[in-house]
Amino acid sequence: MCVECGWSNVTVEDIAAAANVSVRTFRNYFSRKAEAITASHLERVLRIADELRVRPVTEHLWDSIVSAVQAQLAPGEGNDGGPPHD
Known part of the structure; x- marks a missing residue:
């Protein structure tokens, strides 16, 4: 997503939605966007x-x-x- 849309145009909410999980679930695994991506x-x-x-x-x-x-x-x-x- 970041490659297609640019780093600053992708939010945690976007990543969670693409992964079909809630933002809360995302936050259980990752503290921020960079951590999830890496x-x-x-x-x-x-x-x-x-x-x-x-x-x-x-x-x-x-x-x-x-x-x-x-x-x-x-x-x-x-x-x-x-x-x-x-």
Whole structure:
């Protein structure tokens, strides 16, 4: 929504309506608009960090990073490349 309408043209009420939840429910999960928008990115970065931790120690760092990122962004089993679905 922010990409289409611009950051300042999207309200918490707009986001809640698009998610089909009340503003009160939105506020139970997020304190403000920025937190809601960045939440899925933070979760993805944390999953990438977890993936990096299990890569082989002998693997070159760049190869480990590429593999970890691709595992989170590429469509596949249980992963559509988008934000997590809770």
